[in-house]
Amino acid sequence: IGSSSVSVQEPFLKVPPFLSEARFTFKTINARLKEKFHEEMDNIYHRFSSSLKQYGAGRKNRVGVLLVNLGSPDAPTRRGLRKYLREFLSDRRVIEVPRLIWKPILHGIILPFRSPDSAAKYRNVWTEEGSPLISITKRQVARLQDIVDRRYGTVEGGASEGEGEEGNESLPIPMQRSRVLVEWAMRYGTPSVAAGLRKLREEGCRHILVFPLYPQTCAATTTTVFDVVAQELAREKKDRKTGAESWRMFPHLRFVSGYGDHPSYIKALASRVKRHWTKAGKRRRLVMSFHGIPADLIKKGDAYACFCSKTARLLAEELKLGEEEFDMVFQSRFGSTEWLQPYCDERLEEIAAEGHEEVDVICPGFSADCLETLDEIQREYGELFHQAHEKRGTTGRLFYIKALNDSPEGMQMLGDIVDENLQGWL
Ligand SMILES: C=CC1=C(C)c2cc3[nH]c(cc4nc(cc5[nH]c(cc1n2)c(C)c5CCC(=O)O)C(CCC(=O)O)=C4C)c(C)c3C=C
Numbered sequence: 070i071g072s073s074s075v076s077v078q079e080p081f082l083k084v085p086p087f088l089s090e091a092r093f094t095f096k097t098i099n100a101r102l103k104e105k106f107h108e109e110m111d112n113i114y115h116r117f118s119s120s121l122k123q124y125g126a127g128r129k130n131r132v133g134v135l136l137v138n139l140g141s142p143d144a145p146t147r148r149g150l151r152k153y154l155r156e157f158l159s160d161r162r163v164i165e166v167p168r169l170i171w172k173p174i175l176h177g178i179i180l181p182f183r184s185p186d187s188a189a190k191y192r193n194v195w196t197e198e199g200s201p202l203i204s205i206t207k208r209q210v211a212r213l214q215d216i217v218d219r220r221y222g223t224v225e226g227g228a229s230e231g232e233g234e235e236g237n238e239s240l241p242i243p244m245q246r247s248r249v250l251v252e253w254a255m256r257y258g259t260p261s262v263a264a265g266l267r268k269l270r271e272e273g274c275r276h277i278l279v280f281p282l283y284p285q286t287c288a289a290t291t292t293t294v295f296d297v298v299a300q301e302l303a304r305e306k307k308d309r310k311t312g313a314e315s316w317r318m319f320p321h322l323r324f325v326s327g328y329g330d331h332p333s334y335i336k337a338l339a340s341r342v343k344r345h346w347t348k349a350g351k352r353r354r355l356v357m358s359f360h361g362i363p364a365d366l367i368k369k370g371d372a373y374a375c376f377c378s379k380t381a382r383l384l385a386e387e388l389k390l391g392e393e394e395f396d397m398v399f400q401s402r403f404g405s406t407e408w409l410q411p412y413c414d415e416r417l418e419e420i421a422a423e424g425h426e427e428v429d430v431i432c433p434g435f436s437a438d439c440l441e442t443l444d445e446i447q448r449e450y451g452e453l454f455h456q457a458h459e460k461r462g463t464t465g466r467l468f469y470i471k472a473l474n475d476s477p478e479g480m481q482m483l484g485d486i487v488d489e490n491l492q493g494w495l
């Protein structure tokens with residue numbers, strides 16, 4: 070087919086030139102109007118909505134992940150402990166005793182007498198970076214940020230001023246920001262959950278995943294984190310201390326409520342144990358110790374003990390341990406009421422009496438090493454086991470297997486759970 074045979078088809082209905090021009094003009098006016106409208110809206114927003122800055126206006130939508138753990142005192146001192154214990158033990162999710170009875174006990178007995186004792190215990194584990202729980206959480210956040218950056222990349226958003234080339238200092242430079250931003254907060258002490266949520270809001274995170282780092286859910290762990298999330302989001306007035314606006318624009322919100330039976334968690338724990346066995350040899354007994362809660366809370370409907378049993382059973386299965394090769398026990402008793410049993414210290418004494426000279430202990434209820442694992446289990450119960458043997462004229466040794474902390478297997482697990490919970494958001 071030669072080019073000469075190609076003819077341009079005339080339209081059946083020809084638009085008269087004045088109409089086509091009018092259409093062009095209309096289109097232009099329309100576009101201009103739209104542009105003007107958006108400009109105006111921007112102006113209106115900027116002029117009248119002081120809260121817009123909070124939502125990261127003008128930046129691409131980002132996803133925030135807030136890792137939350139229990140929290141530590143600011144310093145291992147009597148004063149530091151008083152402040153920390155007052156906040157912690159005033160939480161109705163932790164102490165379910167009527168306020169009228171509890172307040173005089175807390176202020177008259179617990180705070181004056183427990184604070185110096187607890188401060189001494191904290192000093193045993195305190196490091197140059199502060200409390201182990203806090204420093205490990207910070208490392209977990211940094212590593213998780215690397216993981217999500219590799220998986221989800223960055224977005225261009227906001228601009229930094231004055232960092233341009235020489236002579237161009239005032240030119241704004243577009244900044245690359247993580248698409249998924251990881252922040253951290255502590256349920257008691259600092260930084261608070263409210264501060265963490267506000268930080269994510271200011272960074273333009275319209276989607277927020279709250280991830281309490283408690284493998285087993287109960288009122289005193291995950292539920293109380295939800296309480297403070299809800300309190301912050303439901304706040305109707307400006308925060309008096311910081312001036313933070315209320316949450317008029319509600320974020321898309323997700324919440325991890327325990328992960329003690331998650332396959333990645335069980336795998337991570339098992340690999341931690343196996344690594345310990347390869348390095349230090351395998352003992353005939355593995356004790357799995359969980360933080361206890363008052364026994365009567367189970368009657369109130371808290372399924373915490375069942376969640377602990379499930380973690381223990383799944384870990385034993387993964388490690389192919391028989392019934393007689395592992396124990397599930399509870400530690401960190403507080404007060405004089407009955408807590409979940411068997412108690413860790415009593416069981417360790419029995420194990421010594423049964424003739425086991427060495428024992429491995431892991432704490433699958435703690436995502437990071439802290440006072441309860443390093444001081445109570447490793448130091449105090451290490452000595453207790455040793456002394457229980459000494460009384461019998463034998464030598465005993467307790468091997469504490471560290472928490473997952475920011476280990477590669479631990480971080481892989483956190484990454485997997487975050488991934489699962491961000492489905493559909495990215
Ligand atoms: C892992 C889950 C936890 C549960 C369940 C829990 C319940 C609970 N705890 C107390 C009292 C205290 N706990 C303390 C320390 C502490 N508790 C957890 C975790 C759980 N608590 C952690 C990770 C820590 C260590 C924090 C750190 O900074 O390293 C303390 C403070 C220390 C002390 O004085 O012993 C108290 C007190 C109660 C009453 C409770 C009830 C359900």
Ligand SMILES: [Fe+2]
Binds near residue numbers: 360401
């Ligand atoms: Fe506790």
